[in-house]
Amino acid sequence: MHVSDVKVTGDEIAVITTSRGVIKFKFYPEAAPNHVxxxxxxxxAGFYDGTTFHRVEPGFVIQGGDPNSKTGAGPVGTGGPGYSLAAEFSKVPHLEGTVAMARSQSPDSAGSQFYICxxxxxxxxxxxxxxxxVIEGMDVVKATKVGDVMESVRIEEGQ
Structure with a gap:
């Protein structure tokens, strides 16, 4: 995939359907165009469908998006899409409901795993x-447990 080939309007909304309900979040393409x-x-592409939230730290974050959580191809928490993204750090703060990319110690190691504060x-x-x-479903985020499945992740055009 070449992220430069992906057309982003800025109106997209991610819709994550889980067994506990739906989480919706808006994107910040001006702050992190390649990550968005x-x-x-x-x-x-359906990459996230069937993956789990494999990490839940009460009062801190939930984390998911590791393909190993559905394929068993390796230890959960270590998988990704087969490429890494260069860091796009910004002044956007980590607030309740912030969505950000997880990474290893290297700033340029983000792939598919993301967390929600x-x-x-x-x-x-x-x-x-x-x-x-997050713009809808923060109650679902707060109720998420380790192993909860992202049944589907779809992109809709916002209002």
Whole structure:
């Protein structure tokens, strides 16, 4: 995939359907254009469908998007799309409902795994790429447990 080939209008909304309900988030293409394009492309390709939220840290974050969580191809928490994205750090803060890309110690190692903040986490500001914000379903985010499946992740055009 070439993220530069993905057309992003800025009106897209991610719709994550889980057994606990629906989570919707808007994107920040001005802050993280390549991360937004990558997430949209992966979602449209069905990459996230069937993956789980494999990490839940109460009062902090939920994390998912590892293909190993549905394929068993390797340890959960280590998988990705087969490419890494260069960091797109910005001044967008980590607030409740912030959506950002998880990564390893290398700033340029983000792939498909993302997290959603359960509370403000200012100590992460400027160190992880923020690319969206929950606009609906924060109650679902807060109820998420380890192993909850993302039944589908779709991209809709916003209003």
């Amino acid at each position: 394009a990558s997430y949209i492309e992966l979602a449209r 359960l509370a403000p986490a200012s100590f992460l500001d400027g160190q992880y790429t923020v690319f969206g914000q």
